[in-house]
Amino acid sequence: MSRKNRACPCGTGEPYAECCGRLHRGEATAATAEQLMRSRFSAFAVADEEYLLRTWHPDTRPPSIEFDPGQRWTSLEILGRTGGGLLHREGTVEFVARYRIGGQDGEMRENSRFLRDGEQWLYLTALGTR
Template sequence: MAKRPTRGGAPRDPAGPCPCGTGQPYPQCCGPTHRGEADASTAEALMRSRFSAFAVGDTTYLLRSWHSSTRPARLHLDPGQRWTRLEILDAERGGLFDSTGTVAFRAHYRQAGRPGTLAEHSRFTREDGHWVYLDALPG
């Protein structure tokens, strides 16, 4: 199958492994969530789907999965940044019966040929029954 470039400039095999790190094929993992065919069932699942959206350049999904009180009006991704790997370090609450949760993670990327890492402890909440990203905890 032919690979197509993503907005980040990285080749992405549409039937290949999902960028979120589960090992499942993208079309069956984060693909349905990105296409609006399924909701993330937990805060961690939303975090994984958002990382994948950064990796494939899906700004529409990123904005849709952002809480209305903290969502930017527009989102422009850096075309020179390629998201390569996600590590979930910790998840608290954010389950099927919770209304809030947090996920600590490290997101790895390459930019200008050099590796980089973004570490964040993110807060998630439900808005209209759906998990959404709220913000990052300080420090």
């Protein structure tokens, strides 16, 4: 099955092309901080460096992103959020991102901070990871 028809890695159950794929292709922007978080998880899953850098706040954006070819992002679970809605200028999203690497399962927990710049949400920083 092509990536276009597969379920989106972000976990909504929608086809990738109609979910995060639209954001990755620049056809739409994330309406909320959570939607941006989900689309960034999907960008890591499909190794879309351009999208990740485009949606990273310039104050904290790295020059490039190194992907581990042996790592496969497997699921995303949103644990909570503050702000980040249609009428907000900032917000946080706490999540667990699960992956598989070298035959072992792992997870990354993070509480991410997002800021809205005009009509676009941007990832600013992690408030905490484990």
